[in-house]
Amino acid sequence: MKRREGRGTWISRISRTISELENLAGLYAVLFIAVTVLGAFTLTSLIYHDDQLYPKTIDAADPLNPYQRGGTPFNTTDVQAQYPDNSPYLGYVTAYLTPVTRFIADHTPYMGTTIVAHPGGIIDEILYNTRGLDTVAETSILFVAFAIAAHLFRRDE
Amino acid sequence: MFELPVTTIEGPELFVLEFGDIVNYFTVYTAVLFTFALLFTILVIISRPERQVDFAFGGDAFYTKDITPGQFRFQRFMALACGMATLGAMMSGDVFNFTLFTSMVGITNIGIVAAYRNRHVLNAAFQYGIVAMIATVPLFGSAAIILATTGTLSMWALFGPAIAVPLVAKIFLVLGVMGEGMAPFYVAKAEITRAPGAPYVLMIHVSSLLLFLRVVEIVISM
Numbered sequence: 506m507k508r509r510e511g512r513g514t515w516i517s518r519i520s521r522t523i524s525e526l527e528n529l530a531g532l533y534a535v536l537f538i539a540v541t542v543l544g545a546f547t548l549t550s551l552i553y554h555d556d557q558l559y560p561k562t563i564d565a566a567d568p569l570n571p572y573q574r575g576g577t578p579f580n581t582t583d584v585q586a587q588y589p590d591n592s593p594y595l596g597y598v599t600a601y602l603t604p605v606t607r608f609i610a611d612h613t614p615y616m617g618t619t620i621v622a623h624p625g626g627i628i629d630e631i632l633y634n635t636r637g638l639d640t641v642a643e644t645s646i647l648f649v650a651f652a653i654a655a656h657l658f659r660r661d662e
Numbered sequence: 663m664f665e666l667p668v669t670t671i672e673g674p675e676l677f678v679l680e681f682g683d684i685v686n687y688f689t690v691y692t693a694v695l696f697t698f699a700l701l702f703t704i705l706v707i708i709s710r711p712e713r714q715v716d717f718a719f720g721g722d723a724f725y726t727k728d729i730t731p732g733q734f735r736f737q738r739f740m741a742l743a744c745g746m747a748t749l750g751a752m753m754s755g756d757v758f759n760f761t762l763f764t765s766m767v768g769i770t771n772i773g774i775v776a777a778y779r780n781r782h783v784l785n786a787a788f789q790y791g792i793v794a795m796i797a798t799v800p801l802f803g804s805a806a807i808i809l810a811t812t813g814t815l816s817m818w819a820l821f822g823p824a825i826a827v828p829l830v831a832k833i834f835l836v837l838g839v840m841g842e843g844m845a846p847f848y849v850a851k852a853e854i855t856r857a858p859g860a861p862y863v864l865m866i867h868v869s870s871l872l873l874f875l876r877v878v879e880i881v882i883s884m
Contacts, residue, residue, distance in 0.1 A: 526785065530792040533841055537800060540837055544830035551828055554813035558683075587683040587816050635682035642750065642762040646769060649743055653773040656736050660777075 558587055568610045570617035578602075586635045595635065667822040671883050684756040685818060691879060695872050696752040702868045703745030706738060709861050734862060736777045741865040744770035748869040752876055757815045758805045760880065761838065765801060767869045768794040768842030774866055797841020804834035820884050827884040839877040843870035 522528060567573045576582025578601040586592055602610060610616040664678045664685060673690030680686075688696065711734045716725040731738075744767055751763035772794060775787035808831045809815055820827060 526789055529789045530796065533793045533796060537796060537837060537841075540800070540830070540833050544834070547828065547830050551807065551811050551830075554811055557809075557813045558815070559809075587814060587819070588680070588685065591680040591685070592682045636684060636758075638681040638684045638686075638756075639759055639762060642759060642766065645743075645747075646762065646766045649740075649766060649769055649773065652739070653769070653776065656773075657776060660736075 558585060560585065566614075568614045568616040572617050584635075592635050664818055666818070668883055672879055679753070683816060684754070684759050685816065686753045686755045688753060692752050692876065695875055696749060699745060699748040699752055699868065699872055702865060703742065703749070705861060706741045706745060706865060712861070737774055737862040740770050740773035740777065741862040744774065744865045744869050748872055751873055755817045757808055757817060757820065757835075757880075759815075760876075761801045761805045761835075764839055764842045764873060764877075765794075765798055767873060768797065771843075771866045771869065774862060793841050797838050799838075800834040801838025801842060804831045804838060807831040807834065817880065817883070832881045832884060836877055836881060839873050843873040 523532060561571065562573075563571065564573060576584075579597060581597065584595050586595055589595055606616065664675070664687070666672075666675050666687075666689065669675075669689075672692065675687050675689045676693055677688040678685060710731055711729050713729050714727045716727065718724065747763050747766035747770060751760055751767065754760040754763055772787060772791050775783060775790060778784065778787075805815065808820070808827055811828055811831070812820060812825050814820065814825070819825060
């Protein structure tokens with residue numbers, strides 16, 4: 506009886522399975538689950554570091570809720586940074602709200618949740634001063650994703 | 663002011679560029695990787711798409727495919743964006759910043775693949791998209807675990823002997839780069855290289871290989 510190609514030994518069966526394109530996502534997911542199970546066993550050895558560089562406090566009554574960093578605008582505010590020497594104007598722009606934002610914050614309790622929906626919501630020290638390159642990279646990812654979607658949508662025109 | 667704690671792995675640093683808390687740097691090792699990425703980005707800018715020829719088996723007949731640069735405008739744009747993201751990942755000195763550039767490489771790779779019309783290639787692009795989406799979980803998960811357990815993200819602090827990064831965070835980082843850069847998935851990459859469009863397709867390979875070299879350096883140093 507003639508054997509068909511790739512049906513022979515167990516190793517060629519494995520090779521055949523992983524060369525199937527449809528199995529790619531499943532293969533990666535299995536790998537990911539294996540590592541996650543391994544990570545779950547080491548969960549007890551992961552200890553939360555109390556001295557956080559970017560601390561966050563939750564005050565549900567505050568209209569700026571997760572983004573409240575305190576301080577007065579255009580004044581020095583105590584903000585933690587890894588390398589304060591690199592940000593000499595650290596604390597000067599924290600807590601500044603544009604007039605529209607000030608209006609929303611004064612009249613509704615949900616300003617913190619609309620922060621991403623309008624420009625100049627809070628000039629956040631952590632995001633725009635000490636970690637500005639992150640903000641640039643994040644928006645670049647977003648624009649690239651938009652460019653791909655626009656191309657796929659309109660390429661038949 | 664900035665001194666790498668360990669210089670045996672990647673050599674002494676050559677240049678330091680400060681963006682607030684994110685302090686980018688070049689060492690001998692990363693400068694070489696950066697130069698490679700820059701070289702291929704320039705190649706993408708100046709080169710025109712290859713013209714493929716199909717030979718009919720058993721005869722003298724052949725077909726030259728009609729390929730104009732206009733057809734590959736989008737691939738070229740995506741390849742350029744991919745090169746830029748690779749440049750960023752090569753010089754990044756911050757774990758979260760590195761993961762951001764890695765995910766940008768992933769999404770531009772999908773963009774390069776998804777711009778083809780071949781059904782087979784589009785099927786491969788779909789599978790890649792799913793893998794890249796799953797990969798964001800371990801990728802950013804590793805950055806989150808590192809921030810939670812050590813309190814910082816700067817590689818300058820993490821590379822020191824005082825801070826121990828958990829093993830699971832390192833494995834997650836490598837796994838995330840595997841999924842985003844598609845480095846080990848050459849199985850499906852072969853499907854793409856059949857389609858016309860070199861040298862823009864090469865950017866996928868270059869970026870994933872460079873990302874992998876960089877993540878190995880980061881994981882060993884941490």
